[in-house]
Amino acid sequence: MSERSGTPADDPFSGRQPTSHERRSGQPWDASYHDGPAPWDIGQPQPAIVHLASEGGFAGAVLDAGCGTGENALHVASLGLQVLGVDVAETALAIAREKAEVRGIDAEFVAADAFQLGRLGRMFETVMDCGLFHTFDGDERRDYVASLASVTERGATVYVLCFSDVGPGTGGPHPVNREELRAAFNRGNGWDVRAIEPDRIRTRFDADGAPAWLATIKRI
Ligand SMILES: C[S@@+](CC[C@H](N)C(=O)[O-])C[C@H]1O[C@@H](n2cnc3c(N)ncnc32)[C@H](O)[C@@H]1O
Numbered sequence: 001m002s003e004r005s006g007t008p009a010d011d012p013f014s015g016r017q018p019t020s021h022e023r024r025s026g027q028p029w030d031a032s033y034h035d036g037p038a039p040w041d042i043g044q045p046q047p048a049i050v051h052l053a054s055e056g057g058f059a060g061a062v063l064d065a066g067c068g069t070g071e072n073a074l075h076v077a078s079l080g081l082q083v084l085g086v087d088v089a090e091t092a093l094a095i096a097r098e099k100a101e102v103r104g105i106d107a108e109f110v111a112a113d114a115f116q117l118g119r120l121g122r123m124f125e126t127v128m129d130c131g132l133f134h135t136f137d138g139d140e141r142r143d144y145v146a147s148l149a150s151v152t153e154r155g156a157t158v159y160v161l162c163f164s165d166v167g168p169g170t171g172g173p174h175p176v177n178r179e180e181l182r183a184a185f186n187r188g189n190g191w192d193v194r195a196i197e198p199d200r201i202r203t204r205f206d207a208d209g210a211p212a213w214l215a216t217i218k219r220i
Helices: 020-025 029-033 045-055 073-079 090-103 114-120 138-149 179-184
Strands: 064-065 081-087 108-111 124-131 152-163 191-203 206-219
Touching: 045 073, 045 124, 045 152, 064 073, 064 114, 073 081, 073 090, 073 124, 073 179, 081 090, 090 108, 090 206, 108 114, 114 138, 124 179, 138 152, 138 179, 138 191, 152 191, 179 191
Parallel strands: 064 081, 064 124, 081 108, 124 152
Antiparallel strands: 152 206, 191 206
16 A cells, blocks of 8 residues: 655645656646636536436435536535535635535535545545546555545445547547456455446537546445
8 A cells, every 4th residue: 555645744735645647747736726727627517427416326425536626516416415525626625615605505625635535534325536536547546446445335336437548539638448447446345337338528628528438336
């Protein structure tokens, strides 16, 4: 297990180890939110999440892991569910909290590391991940999936919406193939991948969206 804490609390990463994405980009995630909306920050929920919610895909306490400025979490919360959004980017969280207040939606947004979800001291029946899993490399995926297991019980559902490696217009920064999803979430570590379906992730530069997978994963 890699060590993800122990760096001084006054560093730009607030005491956590920079992720592979941050090491590659040379800046903390928070910087993505400093100069206007980030490419993924489309100002509305992802259609895949709206569709899932309309089909009753969310139940119980809901966690949005890597919630950004909160559009997906706010959509699910607006339907009456209890939603917690977590992110390492304080700027994004501040924007999410402001949206919740302005829109009068009861949703909670707190700073937390997706690798240390157990520190929340809370359990969730549904987890959504829109664009977080695909930013992690292999070791990080292993640690992240273990962290998800620490806040879910048997029967919980995790949805992962990630860039896919299939179809015209692929080329998102982190394309994921089906096998990688099945390797990360497997029966040996307490998960059953029920479906991996083609979907889209909208970005600010592509209203039609880029090819994505929507994985539905059950905790067993
Ligand atoms: C591609 S963005 C997607 C944001 C949001 N889900 C959306 O759809 O707009 C990935 C988000 O994950 C957050 N993130 C990255 N690593 C994280 C970690 N270790 N723990 C919590 N959040 C993280 C980033 O700060 C960023 O807001």
